[in-house]
Amino acid sequence: xxxxxxxxxxxxxxxxxxxxxxxxxxxxxxxxxxxxxxxxxxxxxxxxxxxxxxxxxxxxxxxxxxxxxxxxxxxxxxxxxxxxxxxxxxxxxxxxxxxxxxxxxxxxxxxxxxxxxxxxxxxxxxxxxxxxxxxxxxxxxxxxxxxxxxxxxxxxxxxxxxxxxxxxxxxxxxxxxxxxxxxxxxxxxxxxxxxxxxxxxxxxxxxxxxxxxxxxxxxxxxxxxxxxxxxxxxxxxxxxxxxxxxxxxxxxxxxxxxxxxxxxxxxxxxxxxxxxxxxxxxxxxxxxxxxxxxxxxxxxxxxxxxxxxxxxxxxxxxxxxxxxxxxxxxxxxxxxxxxxxxxxxxxxxxxxxxxxxxxxxxxxxxxxxxxxxxxxxxxxxxxxxxxxxxxxxxxxxxxxxxxxxxxxxxxxxxxxxxxxxxxxxxxxxxxxxxxxxxxxxxxxxxxxxxxxxxxxxxxxxxxxxxxxxxxxxxxxxxxxxxxxxxxxxxxxxxxxxxxxxxxxxxxxxxxxxxxxxxxxxxxxxxxxxxxxxxxxxxxxx
Amino acid sequence: xxxxxxxxxxxxxxxxxxxxxxxxxxxxxxxxxxxxxxxxxxxxxxxxxxxxxxxxxxxxxxxxxxxxxxxxxxxxxxxxxxxxxxxxxxxxxxxxxxxxxxxxxxxxxxxxxxxxxxxxxxxxxxxxxxxxxxxxxxxxxxxxxxxxxxxxxxxxxxxxxxxxxxxxxxxxxxxxxxxxxxxxxxxxxxxxxxxxxxxxxxxxxxxxxxxxxxxxxxxxxxxxxxxxxxxxxxxxxxxxxxxxxxxxxxxxxxxxxxxxxxxxxxxxxxxxxxxxxxxxxxxxxxxxxxxxxxxxxxxxxxxxxxxxxxxxxxxxxxxxxxxxxxxxxxxxxxxxxxxxxxxxxxxxxxxxxxxxxxxxxxxxxxxxxxxxxxxxxxxxxxxxxxxxxxxxxx
Numbered sequence: 065x066x067x068x069x070x071x072x073x074x075x076x077x078x079x080x081x082x083x084x085x086x087x088x089x090x091x092x093x094x095x096x097x098x099x100x101x102x103x104x105x106x107x108x109x110x111x112x113x114x115x116x117x118x119x120x121x122x123x124x125x126x127x128x129x130x131x132x133x134x135x136x137x138x139x140x141x142x143x144x145x146x147x148x149x150x151x152x153x154x155x156x157x158x159x160x161x162x163x164x165x166x167x168x169x170x171x172x173x174x175x176x177x178x179x180x181x182x183x184x185x186x187x188x189x190x191x192x193x194x195x196x197x198x199x200x201x202x203x204x205x206x207x208x209x210x211x212x213x214x215x216x217x218x219x220x221x222x223x224x225x226x227x228x229x230x231x232x233x234x235x236x237x238x239x240x241x242x243x244x245x246x247x248x249x250x251x252x253x254x255x256x257x258x259x260x261x262x263x264x265x266x267x268x269x270x271x272x273x274x275x276x277x278x279x280x281x282x283x284x285x286x287x288x289x290x291x292x293x294x295x296x297x298x299x300x301x302x303x304x305x306x307x308x309x310x311x312x313x314x315x316x317x318x319x320x321x322x323x324x325x326x327x328x329x330x331x332x333x334x335x336x337x338x339x340x341x342x343x344x345x346x347x348x349x350x351x352x353x354x355x356x357x358x359x360x361x362x363x364x365x366x367x368x369x370x371x372x373x374x375x376x377x378x379x380x381x382x383x384x385x386x387x388x389x390x391x392x393x394x395x396x397x398x399x400x401x402x403x404x405x406x407x408x409x410x411x412x413x414x415x416x417x418x419x420x421x422x423x424x425x426x427x428x429x430x431x432x433x434x435x436x437x438x439x440x441x442x443x444x445x446x447x448x449x450x451x452x453x454x455x456x457x458x459x460x461x462x463x464x465x466x467x468x469x470x471x472x473x474x475x476x477x478x479x480x481x482x483x484x485x486x487x488x489x490x491x492x493x494x495x496x497x498x499x500x501x502x503x504x505x506x507x508x509x510x511x512x513x514x515x516x517x518x519x520x521x522x523x524x525x526x527x528x529x530x531x532x533x534x535x536x537x538x539x540x541x542x543x544x545x546x547x548x549x550x551x552x553x554x555x556x557x558x559x560x561x562x563x564x565x566x567x568x569x570x571x572x573x574x575x576x577x578x579x580x581x582x583x584x585x586x587x588x589x590x591x592x593x594x595x596x597x598x599x600x601x602x603x604x605x
Numbered sequence: 606x607x608x609x610x611x612x613x614x615x616x617x618x619x620x621x622x623x624x625x626x627x628x629x630x631x632x633x634x635x636x637x638x639x640x641x642x643x644x645x646x647x648x649x650x651x652x653x654x655x656x657x658x659x660x661x662x663x664x665x666x667x668x669x670x671x672x673x674x675x676x677x678x679x680x681x682x683x684x685x686x687x688x689x690x691x692x693x694x695x696x697x698x699x700x701x702x703x704x705x706x707x708x709x710x711x712x713x714x715x716x717x718x719x720x721x722x723x724x725x726x727x728x729x730x731x732x733x734x735x736x737x738x739x740x741x742x743x744x745x746x747x748x749x750x751x752x753x754x755x756x757x758x759x760x761x762x763x764x765x766x767x768x769x770x771x772x773x774x775x776x777x778x779x780x781x782x783x784x785x786x787x788x789x790x791x792x793x794x795x796x797x798x799x800x801x802x803x804x805x806x807x808x809x810x811x812x813x814x815x816x817x818x819x820x821x822x823x824x825x826x827x828x829x830x831x832x833x834x835x836x837x838x839x840x841x842x843x844x845x846x847x848x849x850x851x852x853x854x855x856x857x858x859x860x861x862x863x864x865x866x867x868x869x870x871x872x873x874x875x876x877x878x879x880x881x882x883x884x885x886x887x888x889x890x891x892x893x894x895x896x897x898x899x900x901x902x903x904x905x906x907x908x909x910x911x912x913x914x915x916x917x918x919x920x921x922x923x924x925x926x927x928x929x930x931x932x933x934x935x936x937x938x939x940x941x942x943x944x945x946x947x948x949x950x951x952x953x954x955x956x957x958x959x960x961x962x963x964x965x966x967x968x969x970x971x972x973x974x975x976x977x978x979x980x981x982x983x984x985x986x987x988x989x990x991x992x993x994x995x996x997x998x999x
Contacts (some may be wrong), residue, residue: 092627099619112624146624148631214629221661222630222654224616359812362841394870395842397863397974397999401901402870422870424971431609456620 083159084203085127085191086239088138089116090149091216094205099225101277101472102196102479103154105267106305114149114152114177116142116481120249122267125190126168127156127461132189133241137248144324153239156191157203163487166192172250189246196270196486198472198491200492204232206239224459233368254364273475274484275345276325277455278426280471281462282446287497289574292318294499301470301494307318315440317412321447327482334378337413341444344417348451358484360452361421368417391421406436416445426453426462431576461578466495498573498584503589509566512594516587517564521572523583529568535559551578608902610872614684617650618928624649625805632771633802634664634745637795640773641788642805643823644967645780645816648773649935650809652749653683656769659745660687666745669694673917674910674928675935679749681920682800682937692716694754698723698761705738705765706731732764738811745769749937752776759794770795807833810937814995815969820988823957823961840862841993843997844966844973845991851979851989860891864925864942868905877938879965880931881949883911889926889944930961933968941969959988972994 087103092114097103102293105123106113113119117126117138128134135351136155136544142148147496158180166174168190203249208375213235220226280300285295292315295308304312314321317338324342332340351357358366368388375381387409393399405418415437423429446596455471469492474491480487500515509517521530537556573579580588622630629651632638642648657665668691670676676691683689699709710727714720744767750756751772762770769993772795776788786794790804808816848854855863868876880886890909898906906924910917910932918926926938930949943965949958966973975996977985990996 095619110620112620114624146628148628218658218661219630222616222658223619223622225618225620359842396845396972397847397860397867399866399870401866401899403901404899409725428873457618459615 081159083157084130084155085158085180086118086134087125087154087156088112088134088142089152089154090142091152091212091219092149092259093118093558094152094154094216095220095226098199098220098228099223100274101199101373101468102270102273102476103199103202104155104196104270104389107267108196110269114145117248118147118195121192123195123575124166125195125197126190126192127158128131128183129188130155133243133246134240135189135246135250136244137246139240140486141243141248142326143356148526150215151240152209152212152216153205153206155251156197156201157210158201158202160490161193163485163488165194165487168192168250169420170250172247174547187252194480194483195267195485196273196479198476200469200472201489201581202231204234204427207233207235208237208240210235221544225457227460227463227465230465230468232489247572265419269353270475270479271454273479274454275349275352275451276478277471277475278453278458279325279447279510280474281430281455281458282426282450283468284464284467284495284497285462285578286443286574288445290510292439292501293443293574294497296321296443297497298500307403309600311466315412315444315604317444318440327478336375340368340384341413341448342370343371345448345451348448352454361391361395364417364420364448377378382413389418391417394421396420396536401411402434405435406434412438412440412444415441416448419445420448422450423449424531426450426458430462430578433575464492464495464581464584470495498579498587499570500577501588501595502573510594510598512591514563516563516590516594517566517569519590520583520587521564521569524572524579526564526569526572529572531563531565532564533561535561608872610682610906612873612875612921614682616654621654621809622647623807623809625803625807625889626799626809629803630654634659634662634688635769637740637770637797637801638685638772639654639751639788639791639795639797639802640771640805640993641775641802641904643719643775643808644819644915644964645808645810645907646805647809648775648805649679649682649749649937651842651937652747652773653679656689656691656747657683657687659747664745665743666690666747667692667698668749669754670749671935672912672932675750677917679921681848684820694748694758695723698758702728702761705735708933725755725761727908728761729757732761735764738764738766741766742768746771748774750774751791752785752787754782754786755912755918756794759786759791763794763796773806783863788857797896803946811967812969812971814843815966815971815973817995818973818990820962821995822959822966822988824960837972842972843994844975845998845999846975846977848957848977848979848981854977854979855877856898857888857892859895861892864893864899865896865898865905868920868925869900870903871923871939872902875920875944876925876940877936878925878927878934878942878944879933879967880927880944881946882929883929884910885948886927886929887976892929893925912926930965934964936968937970938968939970940972940974941965942976944976945978947985949985952982955984955988958985962988 093116094110094416096109100108103125112433122128135437139151162179164176164178167177167188167367168174168410169185169187171187173219174238207216213233217228220228283297283300286293292311296318298304298308299312312321316335320334322339322340323330324345330338330342342368344364347363348360351363351598365388368384371390372384375384384459390399390405394405402422406415409415409418417440418428423432429445429449455475473489473492476571477489502517504510518530536554536558626647631638639647640651656666656668668679670679670691670693673693676693679691680689702709710724710731711721711726746769747766748770751774772791774788774791792799811819846861849860850857867873878889880889886909890907893907906922907917908924909927911929912932949961953959
C-alpha cells in the first residue's frame, strides 16, 4: 500500500526511464538521512549510525539491483544492532546520476564502470556509488509490513527535522525477498584487496555540504527581507544579474560569498574583516569534522583569539579585542543591552558575530530584528547561523519542498566536487524566494502580481499594507469633505481598486512568522502560471 | 509593541536523540518499562514523547508527576497540539482509590487542617481484600520522576490491575529519601526484570560547562548512572561565580540590573533564580521589582512561587522566575542563577548540600551563575570547584 505521492515530476515526455537501485538499511538510519538530505557513510551520522550495509564499504553506498533478491545477510545486518530497528529498503532512481561507479558481483569482485547505466552482468548484485547521494534521488521507501511503515511514520512525527510529506512510503513484503546463497559482505577475492579497490574512498563527515545547505536556506529566507538579500540568493544560485552583482559588491565581506561557496580562496582584494569573517565560517566547518568539536561559539572565539594574537599591533587589534570581550560578556551577567552592544560595535563583521552569541539558532535569528542592523549585517549573520546549524538541524517549517530538493542537490554536488570524483547530478529547478516572484525587469508589477499581493496580504492579515485607491470622474470637487455621516457622496462615477502599498508589503514579506505554507503554495501557483503565460506570449510576439 | 516572550516547545531533531533514547522511545506500548538516568539525560523528554504518542493513538493515558509545579511545567513542554492528560500522582491516586473503595485511608496531618498523608499500610491491607478487580489493561500510565512516589504506590496499582507503566526515575534526585522508591523497589513492585530497565547515560539537556559543574556535585549513588558529559567541548559559557555586596564587588542592586539586562537580551528565555530559603527568595523578588535599568524592551516579567501557592507560575513565557531550592527538582530553565549560595542549610551535612547543588545546577540548559554575598561561608566554598575552566570567579 502506498501512502503519499507528492514528488514533483518532470513532464512525462522529458522523463528518462527509471533506473532503480535499492539501499538496505533500517528505519533510524533512514530518518537520519532524510533529515540530512543525503545518503552518506557512517561518519556523517556523527556517532548515531546503526550498523547496516553502509558500514561495509565506508564512504561508498552499496545499492542492490532492482527486481533481484537481496542478500539475506545484508537485511540481517541492517537490524543487527538493536532489536527495535525495523528493516527498510529505499529505492533510488539513478537516471539523473552520471559518472563512474563500481559494480559488485556476487563473488565479491568489483569493477569500475562508466555510469550506473552501464551494462550489468548476470552475477552483478550491486553498485557502489561514492557518498553522498542527495535524497532527491529517493524514489520510495519500502517496509515489510503496514505496522513497520506506521512505526516509521510515528518515529518521524516525534522529531522536528524529518518531513515525510513528499516521500513515497510503501509496504510490500515481496521487496524483502532474500537470497541466502549470496554472501554479505561479499567475500573479497585475494587478488583484489578491498583497500586497493576503495583507496580513493574514505568516509568523511560532509561538513562543508551540510554547512552550504544551511547557508542556502538562510539566504533563501533572508532574500525576502531586502533587495540585497535577494541579490545574494541569486548570486549563490547562479541567477544573478548585473544589478545583483553590483549590490553584493557593496559589502566587502558579502562580496567574497561566491569565492567561499565554491571552496576557493578569498580574492586578493579581501580585507581584514572579510578574512576574519570567512575564517570564522571555515573554523566552524572544520570543527564539525572533529570527533569532539567545541561549541560553535567557542570555536568562533578561539579563532578570533588566534587572529588577535597576530594583529595586536595593527589598527584593527584593539577593536577586535573589545569585540571578543563583549562576545564573551553577553553570554553571562555582563554585556548591557543589545542596543548598547550594537552601538559599541558597528559593521558587517562585528554585528553578525555579536548576534552569533546572542541568538541560539536560525529560527531565533529569523525572528529577530533591530533598527540598528542593516541588510548586509543581517544577511551575514544568516550565513554564520546557517553554517552553525547546517542543513541537518533545520526544522520542517524552514524546509520548503522545492528548497529542500535544491539544497539536497547542492550539498551532494559540493561534496562530490570536493572529492573530485566526477559524479554529476542533474540539478533540480532553482527555488525562487517569494520576493523574487514580486519583482520584474521594469520595476512595475503586472496585473497578476498586484492581484496576488492583495490576496496574500488579506490572507495573512497584513492590513497595514492594504489600501483602496478611489479614482474619481473628472469634475470640480471641493478640496475637503465634511464628515457628517458614514457616506461620502461624489458626483459621477468612481473606480475603486484595492491594492497594496508595495514598500510595506515587501517589508511584511520578510518578517517573521513565515507565510503559511498552504497560502504560499497558492501564491506561487498563481504567480508562476502567470509568469509562464507571460513568457509564452513574449516568445510568440 | 510589546516584545513577544512566548517560549515554544520544539521537538528534538533526529540528531539530538541518542541511541539510548531511541530505544526508550521504541519500547512497546504495552507492558512495564523503567527508564533510569541522571538529571538532564532526557528522561522527561522521552516520557513526554511517550505521552504524545499515546495521545495520538487515542489511548487512555495519564502522565503523573510529583507536584503541581512539575505538572504545570510539563504542560508547557508538551505543547498545545494535543490534549495533555496529566495530574499529580497524589490527587490521581486518591481519585482512583475512591473509585474502588469509596474513601482513602489517611494519617493525621502534621498540623491542624494540614495535608493528610495517605496511610499506605491501611491501603495495602484493603487492597489485599479486593476480589474481582476490573481489568485496567487498556489504561496507560506515564510516570515522571518516579523515584518520588512510595513503593506502596506501585504495589497498589499493580494489585488494582494496572499493567501498562512507563516510569522515568533517578534515584539521585529523591525528594524525601525515606518515602521514595529505589530502582529496585520499582522493579520489584512492577515486576520489571533487571534487563528490562533502560539506562539513559548521556547528558542531553545541559551544555558541557553546565554538565561539568553538575558533575562536580554528583552524589554518586550507583543506582542511577552518572551521566556522560555532552560531547561538545565548550569554554565560552563557563558557569560564573559572582560575589556582591562587599568592597570592590557590585551591589545587590547592580546585580539585579545585570540579571534584568540578561533577560532583556533574550526575552524568550526563562531564567530561574533558585534561592536557599524564603528570605532570600523575597529579597531577590523585591530588588528585581525595584530595579529599573536601561533595557531595550519592557521590563521582563518577574514571577515567584512558593510551595502551597495557589497561582502557578507561567512557564510559557520568558522572564524571571524566583523559586526555592525545594521546588526546583524536575524543572528546566534556560539559565539558572543560584542566589546566595552561602545561605544554604544545613551546613553540617556537606553530602546533602552537594546533592542539592547537583540538582539545582542541572536545572540549567545553557548557563549557570552562582551568586554569593560578601559573607563567605567556608563549608559552601569548600564544595565549589577551584578549576577556573569549570567555575570562573568574576
